[in-house]
Amino acid sequence: MIAFTVHEFAHAYSAYKFGDKTAYDAGRVTLNPRVHLDVLGTILILVAGFGWAKPVPVNRGRFKYPRLMGIIVSAVGPLSNLLIAALGILALYVLNDTGILAASSVGVYKALIHFFNYLISINIMLLIFNLIPLPPLDGYRIIQDLVPVRVRIQMDQHVQWGMFIFLLIVFIPPLREVTLDPLFANSSKIIWALQGFYENFFSPYDWSKFVRDFNT
Template structure:
């Protein structure tokens, strides 16, 4: 493992692929929903696409690998073009994190199917490791993005949702202090002492998050050894 990386060096190919999927689908969900609600801003900027090149931010991706935090290019949205700006604004903000939750759920379902077919038992150790590592990061990182983006601190989606929920007077006051919120957010991310009591616990409970969602699926699909693919973690 390279000491300067947040994740194991040998897992970088899986993480890159997962980040491409997660960031692309997240930003596409914002852009597509805004376009469907009548705002062409993202559409005219070429963001209503699943082409990763228009969504990925080089610095944001590098920082995610180095410090465990990163971002994609934000989608431009003009809420004034919506028929119902507040309601549709909430939906447009929420569909990004929800798209990551959907990917994680589909990942859990895929693990169930792979286990049920028995393919993983007959595959070579290398194939088992590859499938296990990819599914691990696909589910974990998308669940993390889902939870992380709902934190009500700018510039995260959770903050935009709160903005559209509160009365107009409160929103105007929030807008006056948005720059301080972004500074606090960056301090939390990059100062170890602050991060230790905020973001790090979220990373520490990654396997507990796995188990929670896996058990919910067990109620539907019957008991299955969800940990079979993740024995190395």
């Protein structure tokens, strides 16, 4: 719910700030999950581990610089998932360094660990998944705005085949095992990189002092 909502809000908000009110008029510039979640996509996430949210309508013709701003609007969705994962890792380190985790009951400790682990892993997988250059994913939209116009026209003519390939990869297990699964295996490397960033730049900070100062 958090991952999908923030992802779609990032698309809608950035498009609105760049001059396209399509998503704003549709009520999508909000962090209300009910506006962004798709019923079938949400059910599939719960029962099959795969799902989707409602796509945000974007009219690139309303942008001052359609291609550049189109790339940004497409990219901010996956980047928002990276930001959530980074904040989740930071929160875990802060809770650990301040002793909050150690002082918690067993039930609270397990709940926090499970919550943040899922928060981090799901957002990293969404980051990777949405950058795949197949329609209707963000990676495809980014490629469309990067290539010359004549190439984009050719891509639009064959978009149905891209959709077909996408559905085959997602819903046929043997194809998923040789495509998406190896790709998702790289999620741990991204998590390690974020952890390394924290250890190099944030670890020296005394988070216990921050909590004490905040409480006073």
